[in-house]
Structure formats: C-alpha cells, structure tokens
Amino acid sequence: MDSAVLLDLLGNENRRRILQLLAHKPCYVTEISEYLGVSPKAVIDHLRKLEEAGLVESRTDDQRRKYFHISRDIRLEVNVSRYGFGAKSAYPASPSLDMSGRCPHISIDVPSESDDSLGTLARELATLEDLENELSLAQRYVHGRLTDVLDRLNERIGADSDSRFYAEVVAAVATGERTPEAVAREVDAPPAAVERALDALTEQGLLEARGDEWCLAE
Numbered sequence: 001m002d003s004a005v006l007l008d009l010l011g012n013e014n015r016r017r018i019l020q021l022l023a024h025k026p027c028y029v030t031e032i033s034e035y036l037g038v039s040p041k042a043v044i045d046h047l048r049k050l051e052e053a054g055l056v057e058s059r060t061d062d063q064r065r066k067y068f069h070i071s072r073d074i075r076l077e078v079n080v081s082r083y084g085f086g087a088k089s090a091y092p093a094s095p096s097l098d099m100s101g102r103c104p105h106i107s108i109d110v111p112s113e114s115d116d117s118l119g120t121l122a123r124e125l126a127t128l129e130d131l132e133n134e135l136s137l138a139q140r141y142v143h144g145r146l147t148d149v150l151d152r153l154n155e156r157i158g159a160d161s162d163s164r165f166y167a168e169v170v171a172a173v174a175t176g177e178r179t180p181e182a183v184a185r186e187v188d189a190p191p192a193a194v195e196r197a198l199d200a201l202t203e204q205g206l207l208e209a210r211g212d213e214w215c216l217a218e
Helices: 003-010 013-022 029-036 040-052 118-157 163-174 180-187 191-203
Strands: 056-060 066-070 074-081 084-092 207-210 213-216
Touching (some): 003 074, 003 084
Antiparallel strands (some): 207 213
C-alpha cells in the first residue's frame, strides 16, 4: 500500500480508534458506534474506506451479524526532521525474512523453536516484546545521531547548499564510491545533479578530483 494513501486514511481520528478497537477483537457496527459515540451510518462509511484500503475485512456469523476485523499486519514508518520528511511504504509483517547478512549493524538473537507449548510461546512473546522495545529505542537514538551528524556536516558544507544531498554525496565518496556514476547509484540521484554537487564540493575544498574519480580532500 502506498504510504501517502495510508497516511491520509489514518489522518481521521475515528478511523484510528476503529483500528484500535479491532486490534483487540472483531466487532459489529453497533459495538463500534457505541464505542466511538457516532452514528452507525458514520461507522459504516469509515469501515467502507478501511475495507477499500485492504485494512479491514468482515465475516457474517450464524445470526447474520456482520463482524469486522483487521485483515493484515502492516507497518508504516514516518520520519520528520530538519533535513527531510519521508514515509516508507507500508509493508506487511513477515516472520520468514532472512535476517542473516541483511542487517550488519544489529544482532537479533531470537530463538527459533518449533515447540508450540504454552511455556515456549509465552517466553518467545516476552522476548519479542523486549526486542521491539529495544529496536524502538535504537531508532530514536539513530534519528538523534543522524540529525546531529547532519548538523555538523552542514557546518562544513555550508548552509547555502542542499546540505542533506551534499552530505549524502560526501558519505558515498567516503565509503568508497569514487566515480559520479557510482555515487549517483548510491544516493539515487540523477548523474548530472551528482556531478554538480561533486564540482561544488571540490570548489569548497572538501573533495579532490583525481582523473575520473573523487576522494576526500586531505
């Protein structure tokens, strides 16, 4: 699902409250209406939009009462800082992701057990909840450090330039991407824009051109 669509959808407080309720148990329209304190007609409209987005589904019980429930697990990440705004596309939860080699900066040690006993599942739940809290704390730390480093890079690069973009170009060069083409791939930008940034950074004395390659100025 497109992150912008999901942000627009969740911008409504009542739809957020519906999802909070459905995260605890399936509910029918009257239950949701009483919980929200709004008319059943308004609830039906919200549920229709959530269904169209694929977040909610319904089923009918033996008494022909329609129950609504969350249809899938989705995560959305939003980042707001002085150097940019972005929302990563919503992506589904996946317990089968291969983490080996994909996250070299973190170590995730969660026992993978096929034992479905109550004790084993309860212990794994506690471990995963602790891990979720630690990752949230780590994201907060990284966001803070990222902003701090960009502040310091901005002081070196200059406030008149596109500091975030220029900082990413410098970082690409510092980590081994030497040619304009390689830097462009690394920062996901047009080669012409990268070449202009490389030239500007060279004029500032921050980079040096050596043939067709660039490196940090000594």
